[in-house]
Amino acid sequence: QVQVVESGGGLVQPGGSLRLSCEASGFTLDHYSIGWFRQAPGKEREGVSCISSFDGSTYYADDVKGRFTISRDISKNTVFLQMNSLKPEDTGVYYCATAPLITRLWTNGNDFETWGQGTQVTVSS
Secondary structure, three states: OOEEEEEOOEEEOOOOOEEEEEEEEOOOOOOOEEEEEEEOOOOOOEEEEEEOOOOOOEEEOHHHOOOEEEEEEOOOOEEEEEEOOOOHHHOEEEEEEEEOOOOOOHHHOOOOOEEOOOEEEEEOO
């Protein structure tokens, strides 16, 4: 059974850092791409970053470029999202999800099939 479980969320001050983890089971990261999404209260879900199963290529939403880094450890079957220089507007529930294939429109989430339960990230002083 394909599953992903997020962890690593928490409360951090503006300018701080967090590292989220997405642990995969039931499949390997060289067969499925992984995306990170977030949803703030009262807002629609948005794509944050993703990493391709094929060659490890990475993609980012414009507002996190240069601050967030996605990576994967195939031996641990885990994808990480390192988030630096966090801002209050980064607050939300962060989800990871699997996709057999990612397209140019990956940020809308339609490429993704299996979703985790989410982990809360709160950026506040």
